[in-house]
Amino acid sequence: MTDDDKPGLIGAIKEKLIATKEKWAKDGRLLTGQAAERSERLPPGQRLVKDWPVLDLGVQPSVPTDVWRLDVDGAVVNPLSWGWQEFMAQPQVDDVSDIHCVTAWSRYDNRWTGVSAQYLLALVQPRPEARHVVLHAYDGYTTNVTLENFAAPDVVIAHGWEGRPLSREHGGPVRLIVPQYYFWKSAKWLKRIEFRADDKPGFWEVRGYHNEGDPWKEDRYS
Numbered sequence: 001m002t003d004d005d006k007p008g009l010i011g012a013i014k015e016k017l018i019a020t021k022e023k024w025a026k027d028g029r030l031l032t033g034q035a036a037e038r039s040e041r042l043p044p045g046q047r048l049v050k051d052w053p054v055l056d057l058g059v060q061p062s063v064p065t066d067v068w069r070l071d072v073d074g075a076v077v078n079p080l081s082w083g084w085q086e087f088m089a090q091p092q093v094d095d096v097s098d099i100h101c102v103t104a105w106s107r108y109d110n111r112w113t114g115v116s117a118q119y120l121l122a123l124v125q126p127r128p129e130a131r132h133v134v135l136h137a138y139d140g141y142t143t144n145v146t147l148e149n150f151a152a153p154d155v156v157i158a159h160g161w162e163g164r165p166l167s168r169e170h171g172g173p174v175r176l177i178v179p180q181y182y183f184w185k186s187a188k189w190l191k192r193i194e195f196r197a198d199d200k201p202g203f204w205e206v207r208g209y210h211n212e213g214d215p216w217k218e219d220r221y222s
């Protein structure tokens with residue numbers, strides 16, 4: 001992080017935003033009480049947007065590609081640490097998926113470019129006891145997914161969006177994309193992927209948000 005990234009005025013403003021979102025969780029805001037079939041493209045309570053909102057904790061860390069690293073460790077046979085060149089030298093995939101944010105906006109057809117989670121799993125080989133994955137980010141944010149969800153074919157460690165480098169505000173240089181879950185599981189400014197036997201709820205999960213976050217079950221809050 002550089003100096004201008006330290007939580008300052010914006011950080012203080014976002015404290016309020018975080019408190020508001022915590023209250024939403026407590027009050028069960030936006031819940032329709034209706035589950036939907038996965039064949040429905042738009043999950044219950046969501047509305048479509050064409051623009052792409054930015055959500056963060058008040059800090060958008062500056063991580064130039066020459067200092068960016070991704071560490072993959074924990075309950076794996078082959079831990080690894082990639083710098084930018086090594087990451088970009090891995091087999092690349094393109095995957096189009098929809099975004100569903102818990103604040104009720106959805107955005108269809110986002111084309112992500114990067115390394116697939118399935119490829120990463122084949123490289124690092126989770127140990128038999130590994131059941132959970134914790135994503136750590138450069139802004140201090142964390143979020144958790146099950147190993148089963150992480151292993152879905154559309155999960156991408158993404159550096160590109162619509163054929164362009166992922167912008168800093170949206171988590172560049174590298175973020176995770178987990179399309180089957182609310183977007184808070186898709187960690188921006190990805191720094192570390194930790195495999196674990198036990199679960200470890202992340203930033204929003206300990207603040208009243210659902211541990212899994214399946215939009216079709218309306219898993220907004222815990």
Ligand SMILES: Nc1nc2c(c(=O)[nH]1)N[C@H]1C(S)=C(S)[C@@H](COP(=O)(O)O)O[C@H]1N2
Pocket residue numbers: 052053054055056057101102137138139141169170171183184185186187188189
């Ligand atoms: N590192 C990090 N990742 C994060 C967040 C964050 O604050 N920090 N916010 C999450 C939330 S709540 C959402 S909705 C999405 C927002 O991504 P976007 O700004 O690209 O729309 O990022 C998720 N990933």
Ligand SMILES: [Mo]
Pocket residue numbers: 055101102103183184
């Ligand atoms: Mo969110």
